[in-house]
Amino acid sequence: MPRIRRAESEDSHHSKSVWFAACVTLVVLAAGTARVQLWPDRRIVSQAQKQYWANVAVSASRGRIEDRRGIPLAISIPTTSFFIDPKFWQPASADILKGTFGAKTAKKFARELPGRFHWVERGVAREKAAPLAAIKAPGLYTLTEKRRIYPHESLAFHVLGFCDIDEYGQAGVELEWNHILYSPPRTRFLTRDSKGNALDVMGSKSGVVKDTAGSIRLTIDSRIQQILELRLSEGAKAVEAGWAAGVCVDPDSGEVIALASYPTLNPNDRKNLANSAAVRNNAVGRVFEPGSIFKPITMSIAMETGAASRKSSYRCSGTMRLFDKTMSCVNRRAHGTQDLTHVLMNSCNIGMTQMSMGVPKYQAYGMLRQFGFGEKSEIEIAGEEAGLIRQPEEWLGTVPANIFIGQGIAVTPLQEVMAIACIANGGRLLKPYIVDEVRDSQGSVIHKGTRRVRYQVISRQTSDFVRGAMQKVVAEGGGALAKSAMVAIAGKTGTAQIAQSGQYTKGQYVASFTGFWPAEKPCYVMLITIGEPKGKKYYGGQIAAPVFKSVVEDIVQISPEKI
Numbered sequence: 001m002p003r004i005r006r007a008e009s010e011d012s013h014h015s016k017s018v019w020f021a022a023c024v025t026l027v028v029l030a031a032g033t034a035r036v037q038l039w040p041d042r043r044i045v046s047q048a049q050k051q052y053w054a055n056v057a058v059s060a061s062r063g064r065i066e067d068r069r070g071i072p073l074a075i076s077i078p079t080t081s082f083f084i085d086p087k088f089w090q091p092a093s094a095d096i097l098k099g100t101f102g103a104k105t106a107k108k109f110a111r112e113l114p115g116r117f118h119w120v121e122r123g124v125a126r127e128k129a130a131p132l133a134a135i136k137a138p139g140l141y142t143l144t145e146k147r148r149i150y151p152h153e154s155l156a157f158h159v160l161g162f163c164d165i166d167e168y169g170q171a172g173v174e175l176e177w178n179h180i181l182y183s184p185p186r187t188r189f190l191t192r193d194s195k196g197n198a199l200d201v202m203g204s205k206s207g208v209v210k211d212t213a214g215s216i217r218l219t220i221d222s223r224i225q226q227i228l229e230l231r232l233s234e235g236a237k238a239v240e241a242g243w244a245a246g247v248c249v250d251p252d253s254g255e256v257i258a259l260a261s262y263p264t265l266n267p268n269d270r271k272n273l274a275n276s277a278a279v280r281n282n283a284v285g286r287v288f289e290p291g292s293i294f295k296p297i298t299m300s301i302a303m304e305t306g307a308a309s310r311k312s313s314y315r316c317s318g319t320m321r322l323f324d325k326t327m328s329c330v331n332r333r334a335h336g337t338q339d340l341t342h343v344l345m346n347s348c349n350i351g352m353t354q355m356s357m358g359v360p361k362y363q364a365y366g367m368l369r370q371f372g373f374g375e376k377s378e379i380e381i382a383g384e385e386a387g388l389i390r391q392p393e394e395w396l397g398t399v400p401a402n403i404f405i406g407q408g409i410a411v412t413p414l415q416e417v418m419a420i421a422c423i424a425n426g427g428r429l430l431k432p433y434i435v436d437e438v439r440d441s442q443g444s445v446i447h448k449g450t451r452r453v454r455y456q457v458i459s460r461q462t463s464d465f466v467r468g469a470m471q472k473v474v475a476e477g478g479g480a481l482a483k484s485a486m487v488a489i490a491g492k493t494g495t496a497q498i499a500q501s502g503q504y505t506k507g508q509y510v511a512s513f514t515g516f517w518p519a520e521k522p523c524y525v526m527l528i529t530i531g532e533p534k535g536k537k538y539y540g541g542q543i544a545a546p547v548f549k550s551v552v553e554d555i556v557q558i559s560p561e562k563i
Contacts, residue, residue: 001288004207006137008120012148013188017492018385022373030273034345040305043208044145045405047291047485053115055443057380059483060146060216061076061146061183061213061539062074062163062167062181062182062183062213062414063180063181063183063213063214063215063216063441064215064216065160065173065174065181065215065216065217065218066142066215066216066217066218066219066275066506067156067217067218067220067221067223067225068218068219068220069221069222070217070435070491071222072151073151073152073155073156073160073218073220073222073374074148074150074160075148075149075151075559076147076148076167076175077145077146077147077522078126078144078145078146078320079122079123079124079126079129079144079147080124080126080130080133080142080143080144080145080147081121081122081124081127081142081145081147082101082119082120082121082122082124082127082129082132082133082140082141082142082274083118083119083120083124083140083141083142083143083144084109084110084113084117084118084120084139084140084141085139085140085141086113086114086115086140087116087139089109089113089137089138090111090137090138090139091110091111091112092110093137093138093139093140094109094110096132096135096137096140097109097120099131099132100121100124100128100129100132100545101120101121104358105120105121106548110307114336115179118351119441120548121290122145122165122538123145123147124288125436126208129142129252131142132175134286137399139297140206142206146167147167148163148174149268150169150266152226152497152499153266153268154229154264154265154266154267154269155222155225155229155445156192156220156225156228156229156259156268157172157221157260157265157267158172158259158260158264158282158283159173159218159220159259160173160174160175160267161173161174161175161176161381161382162170162273163387164265165270166548167182167185168182168184168439169181169182171279171281171381171382171507172281172381172383173216173218173380173381173434173435175382175383176380176381176382176424177216177380177435177438180213180214180215180216180440180446181215181216181270182213183212183213184212185344187506187531189202190399192294197411199355201215203461209372210474211518212441213243213348213441214329214441214446215438215439216435216437216438216439217435217436217437217438218260218434218435219255219256219257219433219436219449220257220258220434221257221258222489223249223558224257224258224555224558225234225257225258225259225416226348227258227551227554227555228246228248228258228259228260228551228557229246229258229260229262229264231547231550231551231554232245232246232260232262232528232547232551233264234550235305235528235544235545235546235547236262236263236530237536237541238374238534238535238543239533239534239535240528240534241262241531241532241533241534242531242532243261243262243263243277243280243282243286243531243532244261244262244282244528244529244530244531244533245260245261245262245282245283245286245413245467245528245529246258246259246260246261246413246526246527246529246547246551247259247260247283247413247414247526247527248417248524248525248526248551249417249418249421249432249524249525249526250420250523250524250525251424251425251430251516251522251523251524251525252425252451252453253345253430254418254421254430254432254433254451254452255432255433255434255436255449256379256432256433257524259283259284259414259434260283261280261281261282261283262282263275263276263277263278263391263482264278265279267320272292280369281383281411282377282413282416282529282531283412283414284381284383284384284412284413285383285384285385285412286385286412286413286499286530286531287385287387287388287411287412288411288496288498288510288531289407289408289409289410289411289496289497289498289499289510290406290409290411290416290494290496290512290538291405291406291407291494291496291505291512292347292405292406292492292493292494292495293416293420293462293492293493293494293496293512293513293514293540294403294404294405294406294411294416294494294495294541295343295344295347295352295404295406295492295494295529296344296423296466296469296470296492297371297419297423298321298352298355298356298403298404298405298419298458298490299340299343299344299352299355299370299466299469300360300423300457300458300462300463300466301359301363301364301367301368301458302355302358302404303340303458303462303465303466304354304367304457304458304459304462305358305359305360305363305364305367307358308340308355308357308358309337309340309358310340310465311339312339312352313337313338313339313356314337314338314343314348314351314354314355315336315337315354315475316329316334316335316337316338316346316350317334317350318332318333318334318350318351318352319332319350320333320354320403320406322397322398323397323398323399324397324415326396327349327350327351327353327398327401327513328351329346329347329348329349329350330347330386330495335348335350335351335519338351340452340471340517341468341471341472341503344368344466344469344472344473345469345472345473345477345478346477346478347478347492347493347494349405352401352404352405353401353405355399355404356400356401356403356404359400359402359404361392361400362392364392364395364400364403365389365391365392365413365456368389368403368409369389370402370429370454370457371419371422371429371457372415372419372422372429372454373384373387373388373409373411373415373419374386374388375388376386377414377415377418377431377432377485378431379431379432379433379434379519380391380433380434380435381434385412387409387410387411387412387415388409388410389403389410390403390408390409398525403446406496407496412465413418413529414432416512416514417514417525417526418430418432420514420515420516420517420525420527421525422458422463423458423463423466423467423515424463424467424522424525425463425522426459426460426463426464426492427454427456427457427459427460427462427463428453428455428456428457429453429454429456429457430451430452430453430454431451431452431453431454433450433452433540434448434449435449435451436448438488440504440535444476459533466562467516467519467522468488468490470490470491470515470516470519471488471489471490471519473489473490473491473493474490474519478493478541479491479493479513479515479541479545480491480541480545481541481542481545481546481549482513482515482545482546482548482549482552483549484517484549484552484556484563485557486520486552486553486563487517487518487552488517488518488520488550488554489515489516489519489548489549490517491513491514491515491517491548492513492514492515493512493513493539493540493541493544493545494511494512494513494540495510495511495512495538495539495540495541496509496512497509498510498531498532504551508531508532509532509538509539510529510530510531510532511529511530511531511532511533511538511539511540511542511543511544512527512528512529512540512544513527513528513540513541513544513545513547513548514527515548516530517552517563518562518563523562524555524562526548526551528544528545528547528548528551529544530544530547
C-alpha cells in the first residue's frame with residue numbers, strides 16, 4: 001500500500017509539472033505575439049508599407065430609374081479612375097497625361113507632390129481610359145468605380161436631377177429618393193504584390209459585395225417627354241424667352257406623364273451643372289402670376305358660391321372704376337353684354353371683376369386652397385415651391401378683382417395644371433405623383449404610386465359647364481391658334497405682366513396656354529408657359545397656344561386610341 005500511494009503522488013506531481021510548463025509556454029508565446037504586433041521590427045514595418053499604403057472610398061452602383069414602359073433613364077456604369085502615388089511617380093512622365101486629361105492636368109503632375117495619393121481624374125469612360133491605362137507608367141494607377149449616366153442625355157433632366165462625383169443625389173428624383181437609390185461607397189485597400197504591381201482589394205468582411213440600392217419606375221412616358229421638351233424648346237427659342245415650363249398629367253389618376261423646363265442641359269457633362277438657370281426646375285420651383293389662365297378656376301368658384309350662374313350676364317365697356325383704381329380689358333376693348341361663356345371666350349377682365357364682387361372672400365380663399373394653391377402638392381421631386389396667396393384679411397380694395405383675373409397671386413405650373421385637371425375630371429383635385437413603383441435591392445415592391453383625391457372642390461355640373469366654355473375658347477375665342485383638326489381641344493390663354501418690387505415691369509410678360517383633350521372626355525391636361533419673351537409677340541394666344549397644339553398633335557400620332 002505505501003508503494004502504491006507513493007506512485008500516485010509521483011504521477012500527480014508529474015502531471016502538474018506538464019500543465020505548468022504548457023501554461024508558461026503559452027504566456028511566452030502570447031507575450032511574443034503582443035510584442036511583435038505592438039512594437040514590430042522596423043524592417044517589417046518598412047516592408048509592409050511597400051505593400052500597403054492607403055484605403056480609399058470609391059463610388060458603388062446606384063439604383064436604376066426607368067420610365068413607365070421600362071426604358072432606362074438613369075443607370076450606373078463601370079468607369080476607370082486614375083490616381084498617382086508620388087513615391088513612384090516621375091514628374092518627367094507628366095506628358096503622357098495630356099492626351100487623356102489635357103495640358104492643365106499634365107502641368108499639375110509635372111512637379112514634386114507631397115503624400116502618397118492624388119486623384120488625377122475620376123469616372124473616366126472605359127474607352128477613353130484604355131489607352132492611358134495600357135501604358136503602365138510607374139506611379140500611375142487605376143481603380144474601378146461606378147458613374148451615373150443618363151442614356152438619353154438631357155431628356156427628363158429636371159425630373160431626374162443629377163448626382164455628385166460620389167453618386168449622391170443633388171436634385172430631382174435623385175435627391176428626393178436618394179435613400180433608395182444610393183449605395184454607400186466601398187472601401188478599397190490599395191496594396192502592392194511581390195512584383196510591385198498595385199492591387200485593388202475590396203474591403204468587406206464577407207468578401208462578397210452586396211448591392212444595397214433599390215430601383216424606381218416613373219409615371220413619365222419618355223416618348224411624350226421628348227415631344228414636350230422639343231416643342232417647348234422650339235417655342236421658347238423662337239421668341240428668345242428667358243425661361244419656359246410644360247407639364248402634362250392624366251386628369252383621372254394624377255400621374256405626371258411629362259414635365260419639362262427650359263433651358264435644360266445634359267448632366268453627363270458635369271461642367272454644364274454650373275449653369276444655375278438651366279438647373280432650375282421651372283415646372284415646380286418657379287412661381288409666377290398666372291394671368292387669364294386662372295379665370296376658369298375663379299369662374300368655377302363664383303358658380304360654386306352662387307355669385308354667378310349660367311343665366312348671369314355682365315356689361316363690359318372696356319374699363320371700370322373700382323375703388324381708387326381703373327380695371328380694364330386688353331386694349332380697353334368693350335365687349336358689351338356677355339354671358340359667362342363669352343366672358344371666358346373674350347377673356348374679359350371687366351366681367352370677371354364684376355363676378356368677384358359677389359363672392360365672399362373667406363369662401364374664395366378657402367376654395368383656392370382646395371384647388372391646391374398656396375401649398376406644396378408634395379410631388380416626389382425635390383425643390384417644389386408652395387406659391388403665395390394673401391390671407392383673406394388682406395383682400396382689401398381691388399385685391400379680390402385682381403385675383404379673379406390672375407394677378408396678385410403666385411402659383412407654380414404644376415399647381416395650375418392640377419387645378420385645371422380638377423375642372424377636366426368632374427371637380428376632384430388629385431395629388432400629382434411621378435413615381436409609379438419603388439423596389440428594394442431584393443426586387444420587392446416597397447412603394448406604389450396610387451390615385452389620391454385631395455378634395456372634391458366643385459360639382460360635376462360646374463365642371464361640365466366650365467369645360468364646355470373652355471372648348472368654345474379654342475373653337476371660337478382667343479385660343480384659336482390651339483385649334484386642331486385632329487382632336488377637339490379645350491383651353492384658356494393667359495398673359496401676365498411680371499412684377500418687381502411691387503410694380504409691374506413694362507415689356508416683361510409670361511405667356512401661357514392651358515387645356516385638355518379630347519375636350520368631351522379628357523385623357524390629358526397640359527400647361528405651356530413661356531416666360532419673358534422678347535419681341536412684338538408676347539400674348540399667350542400668340543406664342544403658347546401654337547406650342548400646345550403642336551404637342552397635342554404629336555401625342556395624338558403616337559396614341560391615336562386616346563382621341
